[in-house]
Amino acid sequence: MAVRGLATFRARRQPRGRRGVHTRYGEDLQLASVARAVGGMRALYDAGSARVKERGLQHLCPDEPRLAELLAEDPLLLRTPIVRDGTRAAVGAAEAVWKTFADAAKGKA
Numbered sequence: 001m002a003v004r005g006l007a008t009f010r011a012r013r014q015p016r017g018r019r020g021v022h023t024r025y026g027e028d029l030q031l032a033s034v035a036r037a038v039g040g041m042r043a044l045y046d047a048g049s050a051r052v053k054e055r056g057l058q059h060l061c062p063d064e065p066r067l068a069e070l071l072a073e074d075p076l077l078l079r080t081p082i083v084r085d086g087t088r089a090a091v092g093a094a095e096a097v098w099k100t101f102a103d104a105a106k107g108k109a
Contacts, residue, residue: 037089
């Protein structure tokens with residue numbers, strides 16, 4: 001879709017398709033992969049962040065598909081740090097899990 005077409009959609013406040021210009025297919029897969037590893041999109045969503053309050057989402061109870069859309073649109077809603085080790089992942093300050101990842105990596109080397 002041309003840039004002019006996107007401007008028209010924005011001006012009319014009409015939603016674009018899910019796989020729009022600004023959504024990258026690989027990033028969606030990456031987000032879904034991490035969500036599976038940590039137990040779902042809700043584990044990735046930082047409900048207590050300043051960005052949630054700034055956007056007025058603190059009273060919203062979105063379902064998993066809506067959370068996926070929100071997290072893809074605005075990465076500041078993600079709990080950080082996200083630490084990955086192959087197919088495993090940890091979200092937030094989970095130092096014990098990070099240590100197991102590091103120990104497993106040392107055992108491989």
